[in-house]
Amino acid sequence: MHLRPATKKDVDLLRHWDKQPHVAAAVSNDDWQWETDLEINYGWREQLIAEENERPVGFLQIIDPAREISQYWGSIDSGYRAIDIWIGEQSDLGKGYGTEMMNLALKRIFSDETVMAVLLDPLASNTKAHRFYNRLNFKFVGERMFDLDLCFIFKLTRSDWLNANDQD
Numbered sequence: 001m002h003l004r005p006a007t008k009k010d011v012d013l014l015r016h017w018d019k020q021p022h023v024a025a026a027v028s029n030d031d032w033q034w035e036t037d038l039e040i041n042y043g044w045r046e047q048l049i050a051e052e053n054e055r056p057v058g059f060l061q062i063i064d065p066a067r068e069i070s071q072y073w074g075s076i077d078s079g080y081r082a083i084d085i086w087i088g089e090q091s092d093l094g095k096g097y098g099t100e101m102m103n104l105a106l107k108r109i110f111s112d113e114t115v116m117a118v119l120l121d122p123l124a125s126n127t128k129a130h131r132f133y134n135r136l137n138f139k140f141v142g143e144r145m146f147d148l149d150l151c152f153i154f155k156l157t158r159s160d161w162l163n164a165n166d167q168d
């Protein structure tokens with residue numbers, strides 16, 4: 001598996017994935033404007049496609065919430081990153097791809113020594129994602145409303161990540 005930047009060529013695929021029931025149910029009510037958004041490079045964001053044997057299987061976004069334009073996370077210190085992730089096709093769920101994507105993303109994120117922790121905001125109802133994040137050593141740190149969505153906040157500190165990966 002590898003992660004590569006998403007480009008305009010991925011718009012149809014991303015639109016197709018948006019319509020899959022497991023994605024639509026989990027990815028709040030944000031309307032991802034792929035057609036225009038993928039053309040813009042922001043220093044505070046990476047939009048990535050995960051490929052398994054050159055076949056796209058999922059999408060992963062990493063943002064710096066302190067610099068993100070809409071200030072979705074509100075007032076927040078520097079030193080954090082936030083992730084959005086989904087597997088595109090239902091038939092690709094439960095094969096370990098999500099775990100591999102997260103492990104690649106965490107390695108990429110923590111290679112920046114200024115990053116102290118990673119945040120996630122799954123819907124409160126998304127118990128499968130909660131289990132998934134717990135297995136990756138994220139800790140539940142509280143509930144929060146984002147627009148109309150009640151979300152659970154999960155956090156993985158650099159030291160928890162290092163301990164889990166025996167890289168101390």
Ligand SMILES: CC(C)(COP(=O)(O)OP(=O)(O)OC[C@H]1O[C@@H](n2cnc3c(N)ncnc32)[C@H](O)[C@@H]1OP(=O)(O)O)[C@@H](O)C(=O)NCCC(=O)NCCS
Binds near residue numbers: 092096120121123132
């Ligand atoms: C959350 C999500 C990204 C996890 O991705 P995934 O590829 O299904 O996750 P994994 O396969 O790595 O792990 C999930 C399950 O598969 C199992 N699994 C892990 N590796 C496996 C493998 N190699 N073979 C078979 N099963 C495996 C895990 O034990 C886990 O089982 P469980 O859910 O019963 O506890 C995916 O479910 C998804 O896209 N959900 C919809 C969108 C979403 O909820 N995104 C998060 C919003 S914050």
